Amino acid sequence: MNILLLEDNKKLNQIISKRLKLKGYKVDSYVDGNEAYNNITEGFSCFILDINVPNIDGIKILKKIREFYDEVPVIIISASIELEVIKESYNFGCSDYLKKPFFIDELEIKVERLCKIKNDLIYFDESCYFDYKSSVVYLENQPQRLTKKERLLLNLFLTKRNQVLSYDTIQNYVWEGSFASLESIRSLIRRLRKVLSNKYVETVVDTGYIFKTT
Incomplete structure (x- = not known):
């Protein structure tokens, strides 16, 4: 932690x-x-x-x-x-x-x-999890390392699991208050989806995204 x-x-x-x-x-x-x-x-x-x-x-x-x-x-x-x-x-x-x-x-x-996270391994399902200690995603036990913005986006999604996040919320958090175009946000989402095998991040039309886990 x-x-x-x-x-x-x-x-x-x-x-x-x-x-x-x-x-x-x-x-x-x-x-x-x-x-x-x-x-x-x-x-x-x-x-x-x-x-x-x-x-x-x-x-x-x-x-x-x-x-x-x-x-x-x-x-x-x-x-x-x-x-x-x-x-x-x-x-x-x-x-x-x-x-x-x-x-x-x-x-x-x-x-x-x-403050202590009881389990440093956050499982999205039985085949995919995130290791808080190393900031690495494991998919089918294979490490998938994240860029800084990918890690910030995933951290944001994990604090708001199963909740809709607006484009503005993502911009303020990941770009730390600086401007980010809609295409920049979409590009980052595509990269994270690729890392996570496109299974968890869903688009909410004209609003933003939701990270759905069980």
């Missing part, structure tokens, strides 16, 4: 990263809010955010995360005990709030409870 950690205290950042990696998690850590902000769509299954960090604060990043991910857990870690700050964090969709200083064991428990 991939975790994004934002903590500007370098020593604490290193301690948290080391402990989580020992647990078997993959951790991408940042000390700068702007760098974290620019990488939130890289397929993370959990976010751990400090609030008071350089350039872009954790609350703004939380708000941006919720534009893309409705359900991915976000843990706020902060020294602030101001009620308004805590309320704001929950209002914008944080899953839990941990006040500094804290024992690293506390954070590990929250990650385990909120």
Whole structure:
């Protein structure tokens, strides 16, 4: 499972990263809010955010995360005990709030409870599955590696399985807010369909696409 950690205290950042990696998690850590902000769509299954960090604060990043991910857990870690700050964090969709200083064991428990994907292998059917750890699709046990945009699109589909996704939603997530023509989106869909043997992505006329799994 991939975790994004934002903590500007370098020593604490290193301690948290080391402990989580020992647990078997993959951790991408940042000390700068702007760098974290620019990488939130890289397929993370959990976010751990400090609030008071350089350039872009954790609350703004939380708000941006919720534009893309409705359900991915976000843990706020902060020294602030101001009620308004805590309320704001929950209002914008944080899953839990941990006040500094804290024992690293506390954070590990929250990650385990909120963020851990019980099965890193997401099966579409008996012959096809996606390995979250390696970001590789396996079709008939043969690995099918994905490009960055294919991986982002599949991550989006997996968070919204059996739900219709509009062209705008796909553009905002996969192209990270930049413009993408309808033909560019259709071309990406065709490539993903080819990887997945054209079995799961259905077209919703004049609207977008739906990823159907059992």
